[in-house]
Amino acid sequence: MTLHYTQTVVIVRAPFVADRYGNETAERDWSSATRTTVRRVSVQPDTSTEDDGDRxxxxxxxxxxxxxxxxxxxxxxxxxxxxxRLLETDGYVARWVVGGRLHHAEARLKEVNG
Known part of the structure; x- marks a missing residue:
């Protein structure tokens, strides 16, 4: 085992809310979220930005x-x-394939304050 993958994260997934007709909406019910612990990953800094506009x-x-x-x-x-920190996923997970097999997966995460 390499020392690089020593962190543990928790994935929080909320079900979609149904409208009054039973159709799934884009809104999530975070009070009913499930939590899945994932061990032996690496979480490292990525790009960050500041916006000093109206907000x-x-x-x-x-x-x-x-x-x-x-x-x-x-x-x-x-x-x-x-x-x-509680972070949002930023897009889809990138799955790197080498020789027809999964090499590793990467996900961008973000936290917005302000």
């Missing part, structure tokens, strides 16, 4: 990387608890 905000980016040959069940809209 100042700081967007902090982190990158979650799995070990070689390991995938992760993470989809857009999920949240991730990592390094003491």
């Amino acid at each position: 100042p905000a700081v967007t902090t980016g982190l990158r979650l990387t799995t070990r070689r040959g390991v995938d992760i069940d993470l989809i857009p809209g999920d949240r991730v608890v990592a390094v003491g």
Whole structure:
């Protein structure tokens, strides 16, 4: 085992809310969210930005990387608890394939303050 993949994260996934006709909406029910612990990953700093317009905000980016040959069940809209923060997934998980096999997976995470 390499010392690089020593962190543990928790994936928080909330079901979609149904409208009064039973159709799934884009809104999530975070009070009914499930939590899945994922061990032996790496979470490292990624790009961050500051916006000082009418509503100042700081967007902090982190990158979650799995070990070689390991995938992760993470989809857009999920949240991730990592390094003491509650982060949003930023897009789809990138799955790196080498020689027809999964090499590793990477996910961008972000936290917006402001």
